[in-house]
Amino acid sequence: MLPNDTKGSADVLDPRDLFELDPQQPREGELIAPVLIHSLSGFVDAGQAGRLAAEHLLATLEHRVLVRFDLDQMYDYRARRPAMIFAGDHWESMESPRLEISLVKDEAGKGFLMLTGPEPDVQWERFCAAVRQLVDRYGVRLSIGMHSIPMAVPHTRPVSITAHASRPEMVESYTPWVGRVQVPGHMSGLLELRLGESGHDAAGFAVHVPHYLTQAEWPAAASGMIGAVGALGDLQLPVTALDTAAAEVSAAIAGQIDDQPEVAAVVRALEEQYDAFVGARGRSLLAGETTGLPTADELGAELERYLAEQNDRRREG
Numbered sequence: 001m002l003p004n005d006t007k008g009s010a011d012v013l014d015p016r017d018l019f020e021l022d023p024q025q026p027r028e029g030e031l032i033a034p035v036l037i038h039s040l041s042g043f044v045d046a047g048q049a050g051r052l053a054a055e056h057l058l059a060t061l062e063h064r065v066l067v068r069f070d071l072d073q074m075y076d077y078r079a080r081r082p083a084m085i086f087a088g089d090h091w092e093s094m095e096s097p098r099l100e101i102s103l104v105k106d107e108a109g110k111g112f113l114m115l116t117g118p119e120p121d122v123q124w125e126r127f128c129a130a131v132r133q134l135v136d137r138y139g140v141r142l143s144i145g146m147h148s149i150p151m152a153v154p155h156t157r158p159v160s161i162t163a164h165a166s167r168p169e170m171v172e173s174y175t176p177w178v179g180r181v182q183v184p185g186h187m188s189g190l191l192e193l194r195l196g197e198s199g200h201d202a203a204g205f206a207v208h209v210p211h212y213l214t215q216a217e218w219p220a221a222a223s224g225m226i227g228a229v230g231a232l233g234d235l236q237l238p239v240t241a242l243d244t245a246a247a248e249v250s251a252a253i254a255g256q257i258d259d260q261p262e263v264a265a266v267v268r269a270l271e272e273q274y275d276a277f278v279g280a281r282g283r284s285l286l287a288g289e290t291t292g293l294p295t296a297d298e299l300g301a302e303l304e305r306y307l308a309e310q311n312d313r314r315r316e317g
Contacts, residue, residue, distance in 0.1 A: 015130035019069045031111040035233035036143040042119030043186035047209035047218030049148035053225050054116050060238050067101035074120035107236040119187040128194040144229050145188040145204030150211040154270040159224030165203035166196025220246035
């Protein structure tokens, strides 16, 4: 019998064929009503905050893979060519992309799940259905997405975040930074949408990265994002190494700004705008907007432009 996700049609591909379970599944009591954190590359990742956060958690916390997705069915290798190693007279290896769900233990030993890897290029709805089946299988109580966006905010102020959820009361402590806006589709957002539509609690955080730091690594954004995820998911997640790196980056930026008066003037203007916005919540701070309230089309166009630049750099690389 086909699962409910197929809606009874024999022509619909079974989502279960997109993944395989590792033989070592959770032991009894090892995974109780867990949180699922997802961080998928391919969409906007200003300051590489999403990548830094995901890599940091997997590097510092005990984990093992539970689910492996068949990425060959969903990945465009010509659009995102994996790196290969040529050694003198032969091809030695290829760095194959992986899309996986891992069981991770927080600092208190509580188990949670992490979905990491590249955003699928095709079969988005089928992939969402597959994730939904796994959410049901493991009894996930809450899913949380992580990504970062460019904003006209200064690096000298606390990291700010746009929070969103399938139930508004889940993120009511966060003040919205923008209103209704159209942006390019992405898997993190679609997962949140589809899981919410099926009755699961789903949320996400978009950390704001100063638009002049979008192409560099900004650990402060990754730390802020992990802090927000840990608070919402009731998880004890480490950020010490990220905070140390953030302090070093801030010191380096300060040194560069001291040598460039015109840049210092821009930062001061952003500080004044940020302080005014935090005080009154009267303007949007999306990158490139310093006065007035941009329209939804302008906000969407800014994200489209940034995404196009990222794709151009990826192809050139």
